[in-house]
Amino acid sequence: MKTITFIGNGNMALSIAEGLKENYKIEVVGRDSKKLDAFEQKLGLHVEKSLLDNYNIEQKTVMLCVKPANVEEVSAKLQGKAEILYSVLAGTSIEKLKNNFNTSAVVRAMPNLAASVGKSMTTLTGDTAYKEESQTLFSSIGTTRWLGSEKEIDIATALAGSGPAYLALIAESLTDGAVKQGLKRDDAMAIMRGLFDGFGTLIQDIHPALLKDGVMSPGGTTAAGYAALEQGNVRNACIEAIEKAYKKAVEL
Numbered sequence: 001m002k003t004i005t006f007i008g009n010g011n012m013a014l015s016i017a018e019g020l021k022e023n024y025k026i027e028v029v030g031r032d033s034k035k036l037d038a039f040e041q042k043l044g045l046h047v048e049k050s051l052l053d054n055y056n057i058e059q060k061t062v063m064l065c066v067k068p069a070n071v072e073e074v075s076a077k078l079q080g081k082a083e084i085l086y087s088v089l090a091g092t093s094i095e096k097l098k099n100n101f102n103t104s105a106v107v108r109a110m111p112n113l114a115a116s117v118g119k120s121m122t123t124l125t126g127d128t129a130y131k132e133e134s135q136t137l138f139s140s141i142g143t144t145r146w147l148g149s150e151k152e153i154d155i156a157t158a159l160a161g162s163g164p165a166y167l168a169l170i171a172e173s174l175t176d177g178a179v180k181q182g183l184k185r186d187d188a189m190a191i192m193r194g195l196f197d198g199f200g201t202l203i204q205d206i207h208p209a210l211l212k213d214g215v216m217s218p219g220g221t222t223a224a225g226y227a228a229l230e231q232g233n234v235r236n237a238c239i240e241a242i243e244k245a246y247k248k249a250v251e252l
């Protein structure tokens with residue numbers, strides 16, 4: 001069984017480890033032994049746990065799952081040269097990772113929160129020698145797509161990495177709208193969840209514009225509601241959200 005060494009024991013590390021645990025041996029490296037114990041407990045199986053100070057990554061397959069701001073501090077505590085470093089850090093370039101970590105190869109991965117339910121949309125880019133291995137690793141937490149450049153993964157970060165938060169805003173505000181009109185909160189929540197479930201399947205095979213055309217009856221309810229969304233500039237706000245998030249990824 002191949003070993004994957006997680007550096008960082010937070011939410012993303014746990015979600016990815018959940019997906020990998022059946023087919024890979026898991027090691028986890030962190031700064032707090034109590035949090036390492038909690039990681040092992042949540043994962044529900046024995047993992048090799050180590051503290052960061054002087055940890056040796058020689059020839060290891062490393063899954064870096066700390067925050068972008070931690071790169072310098074964390075890399076300074078490691079020894080040895082990794083075989084491959086997979087990084088899930090938003091907006092952290094391969095150049096910066098190579099300048100800080102001693103590793104033969106780097107692949108950047110951008111999963112999303114749905115990793116925790118095995119349905120992440122994960123984008124990947126980096127050393128093409130590891131294209132296949134990275135797709136195999138990350139397909140254990142959902143769907144993968146290899147991209148040709150770091151610019152593209154920064155844009156994909158804005159779309160799919162941050163996307164769950166944007167859709168949550170839509171979900172919450174539509175629910176609030178229904179409550180405002182008199183629907184009970186728990187009914188509104190259940191209906192919103194059913195809506196997203198069905199929509200998630202529909203959108204796999206239908207272009208969004210055609211889906212809208214299929215719902216909108218002449219002079220009907222959808223046309224009335226849709227016009228309010230256009231008046232509220234929701235389309236432009238979405239385009240701007242991607243631009244702002246992409247620019248932030250470049251800045252990180």
Ligand SMILES: NC(=O)C1=CN([C@@H]2O[C@H](COP(=O)(O)OP(=O)(O)OC[C@H]3O[C@@H](n4cnc5c(N)ncnc54)[C@H](OP(=O)(O)O)[C@@H]3O)[C@@H](O)[C@H]2O)C=CC1
Pocket residue numbers: 008009010011012013030031032035052065066067068070073074088089090110111112113161
């Ligand atoms: N959350 C999301 O939806 C997504 C997140 N990402 C990326 O995943 C990465 C991790 O995010 P997430 O798991 O959500 O965050 P968490 O806050 O859950 O985990 C962060 C991890 O970094 C460790 N850490 C923080 N500061 C330091 C430090 N100074 N030295 C050593 N370790 C440190 C934490 O250690 P400790 O437990 O001891 O505090 C923890 O293990 C980020 O880089 C983010 O860009 C990518 C895609 C989606």
Ligand SMILES: O=C(O)[C@@H]1CCC=N1
Pocket residue numbers: 090157161162
């Ligand atoms: O907000 C962030 O920076 C991270 C990256 C994508 C999702 N969460």
